[in-house]
Amino acid sequence: MxxxxxxxxxxxxxxxxxxxxxxxxxxxxxxxxxxxxxxxxxxxxxxxxxxxxxxxxxxxxxxxxxxxxxxxxxxxxxxxxxxxxxxxxxxxxxxxxxxxxxxxxxxxxxxxxxxxxxxxxxxxxxxxxxxxxxxxxxxxxxxxxxxxxxxxxxxxxxxxxxxxxxxxxxxxxxxxxxxxxxxxxxxxxxxxxxxxxxxxxxxxxxxxxxxxxxxxxxxxxxxPLLEGLDGVHKMSKSLGNYVGITQEPQEMFGRLLSISDELMWRYYELLSTKSLQEIESLKQGVNNGDLHPKAVKEDLAVEIITRYHSKECALKAKEEFARVFSKEELPSEIPEFRKSESIWIAQALNECGLCASNSEALRLIKQGGVKLNGNKLEDSKFVLSKGEYIVQVGKRKFAKIIVE
The missing domain is CATH 3.40.50.620 (HUPs)
Known part of the structure; x- marks a missing residue:
């Protein structure tokens, strides 16, 4: 050249x-x-x-x-x-x-x-x-x-x-x-x-x-101002639609996989180190069916996480995501919380950091966004008594609660 x-x-x-x-x-x-x-x-x-x-x-x-x-x-x-x-x-x-x-x-x-x-x-x-x-x-x-x-x-x-x-x-x-x-x-x-x-x-x-x-x-x-995960508003911590470069690799991977297929190309253009020619080739592969959008999105997530953590962390996050969300298994590491006495489920979600407040916890329960030991929780008045519980909020938030 x-x-x-x-x-x-x-x-x-x-x-x-x-x-x-x-x-x-x-x-x-x-x-x-x-x-x-x-x-x-x-x-x-x-x-x-x-x-x-x-x-x-x-x-x-x-x-x-x-x-x-x-x-x-x-x-x-x-x-x-x-x-x-x-x-x-x-x-x-x-x-x-x-x-x-x-x-x-x-x-x-x-x-x-x-x-x-x-x-x-x-x-x-x-x-x-x-x-x-x-x-x-x-x-x-x-x-x-x-x-x-x-x-x-x-x-x-x-x-x-x-x-x-x-x-x-x-x-x-x-x-x-x-x-x-x-x-x-x-x-x-x-x-x-x-x-x-x-x-x-x-x-x-x-x-x-x-x-x-x-x-x-x-x-x-x-x-330009990069659109957040919602694809509408600019990326902002206050709106919660962000990916922080110091976040844990698993959290980053899950957030990046949540973006739409259309928004993915915007992220490639502004965040990837791939050339414009390479990105255009990926687009053609998706359009003609040779490449699955999810696989292309995973490659982007691996590239970004490698940049801010390491290739090993990125591949581990990809494997963990597939294990938990594709195969519907539990994460290999779940934060554990111990309570000395029975606790109302909304308060437990709040104290474990799975929700920002008791009212948000109640709203998520009513919307069917909370699982208890793998089953959808419908009783917003449920009290966790003595025992061990795996609580899940949305797709990516887990906690193990032990009531002693």
Whole structure:
């Protein structure tokens, strides 16, 4: 394959699964210079460490960064330890509560441990924006603020909505996009990545690079928000439709197998390291009947779990899933709970963590979603007296309850 063909293939992979790219010609020049002259370039993605754990929705952006690493990019994984302590609504209707320094650093450490499971650590540098933002000082902050007008700031969609509804907007929130844009100045980066909800902030970097005389405008790559397991809403822990990369392999496998056959291709496109040609071949195999959708979905689950755990854990999870759900057997490991006295079934489900509350337990019993020793439980007033019980909620939640 000649160089021009390699460049075209690289650009095709770069465009894959993106929502919008601003400055594609500049990206083409950077990739071409890498293939022809071995020149590298810098890209960055900023993370405010507001939560310690990542789910697959977060990794869509990481996968895209990994793709750029293959084609000449050095990645700055930017931990916003400075901006993480400033509220940014990011499309929300109210100011996000700032974090303490201790919370930021603790979450940042967890991020560092997780991100190297996707990115090549030899082509990556973890940066903290407090390094340059702490040095700005009062004069630097005023000079930065002078680069942008309030009228332009209110063009940001969520600011505009809150201003019209007379909802509070603190002055410090106006600084957030300015500081994020200044990160691009400090790192002299060529490309910045982010979600579609961050477009205003991402474009700020382009303007500030011009204002500070860098003689460049960074390109902006925006990735879509990954749909959760329900296929409707974006993946979110609060909605429960997520797959966490630190979850147990068996739980991850079961969750991934629950997605629809149609959604499976979306996950392949955004999460798999297979090429577009390989994915298209799988699609054709399913469409003509040579491949079963379930088998293709299992391969995806194995690939993802291998990335965040190991191949051994992934294959064991696949075997366990088949044993429990295909053959209707019990899991090899079931959490055990001991009770010193008789207990109402709804309370037991709640205390064992199989349900979030007694009311949820009652609802599931009425819907036929609870089994006791393999049989569907219909009596919501049932009391577990002395003995041993295997309780199952839904398809994947089990507990062994021993009443002494």
């Amino acid at each position: 000649n160089v021009e063909s390699q460049i075209e293939l690289a650009l095709e992979e770069i465009k894959r699964g993106t929502q919008e790219i601003i400055g594609m010609e500049y990206i083409k020049d950077l990739v071409s210079a890498y293939f022809k002259e071995g020149k590298t370039f810098s890209v960055k993605a900023g993370f405010d460490p507001t939560a310690p754990d990542l789910h697959l929705g977060h990794t869509v952006l990481l996968q895209k960064l990994a793709t750029f690493q293959k084609y000449g990019a050095k990645v700055y994984f930017l931990i916003g330890d400075f901006t993480g302590m400033i509220g940014d609504p990011s499309g929300k209707s109210e100011t996000r509560k700032p974090l303490s320094k201790e919370q930021v650093l603790a979450n940042a450490k967890t991020y560092q441990e997780q991100v190297t499971k996707v990115l090549d650590s030899d082509k990556m540098e973890i940066a903290f924006n407090s390094v340059w933002l702490d040095k700005l000082g009062t004069r630097g902050m005023i000079e930065l603020a002078a680069k942008f007008s309030v009228a332009r700031m209110l063009e940001r969609d969520d600011f505009e909505k809150r201003f019209k509804s007379q909802s509070p907007i603190s002055i410090v929130e106006f600084f957030y996009p300015l500081l994020q844009g200044y990160d691009s100045v400090a790192l002299n980066c060529d490309i910045e990545f982010g979600g579609t909800d961050q477009k205003f902030n991402l474009l700020m970097g382009r303007q500030l690079q011009r204002a500070y005389g860098l003689n460049k405008e960074q390109s902006v790559v925006m990735v």
